[in-house]
Amino acid sequence: MMRTNTILCVALLFAGAAFAHSGVKNAAVKARMDAMSGIGAEMKILGQMAKGVTVFDQTAARAAAAGIAKHAAGTPVLFEADEDDPKSEAKAEIWTNFDDFVKKSQNLEGIAAGLSTTIASEADLGIAMKSLGASCHACHKAYRE
Numbered sequence: 001m002m003r004t005n006t007i008l009c010v011a012l013l014f015a016g017a018a019f020a021h022s023g024v025k026n027a028a029v030k031a032r033m034d035a036m037s038g039i040g041a042e043m044k045i046l047g048q049m050a051k052g053v054t055v056f057d058q059t060a061a062r063a064a065a066a067g068i069a070k071h072a073a074g075t076p077v078l079f080e081a082d083e084d085d086p087k088s089e090a091k092a093e094i095w096t097n098f099d100d101f102v103k104k105s106q107n108l109e110g111i112a113a114g115l116s117t118t119i120a121s122e123a124d125l126g127i128a129m130k131s132l133g134a135s136c137h138a139c140h141k142a143y144r145e
């Protein structure tokens, strides 16, 4: 039950993201949105394996986790400048609490990097999704509209 709920929550994270970039005029904002979409796509790979939609593949799962870690490592730089766009969902608090924002990126990076060397079975994916999802949520709750 817990596993189903977690997967559902994570699926909701992606809802509406597909078309969100059309009409973004600020290139800096588009770059950070693209990076977040990349994280979203990697989460989707893990989520589909966790649900059994795709067959478990250790190499692909670890690569997706490594991709999330890489994007997370690049997140602070992409958000460093206080850039805005009418399409952006970033909250102004990012730039008043930037140290905390960086900490939340590093939290995701650490979890994803760990998973990129430890995921070994389909059963690991439920736990992986839960810890990654909690990390996404912690930052989105504070810094995304």
Ligand code: HEC
Pocket (backbone or CB within 6 Å): 013, 014, 017, 018, 020, 021, 029, 032, 033, 034, 036, 037, 039, 040, 043, 068, 075, 087, 088, 089, 090, 091, 101, 102, 104, 105, 108, 132, 133, 135, 136, 137, 139, 140, 143, 144
């Ligand atoms: C350190 C903070 C932080 C973390 C961690 C984080 N995000 Fe985000 N995310 C944001 C912010 C801020 C935005 C809004 C950016 C904007 O619109 O300018 C965003 C936007 C998004 C978007 C929408 C992108 C678009 O098309 O506009 C998706 C999808 C997304 N995040 C997925 C994830 C997933 C999945 C995770 C976890 C694996 C995650 N994020 C972790 C801060 C974070």
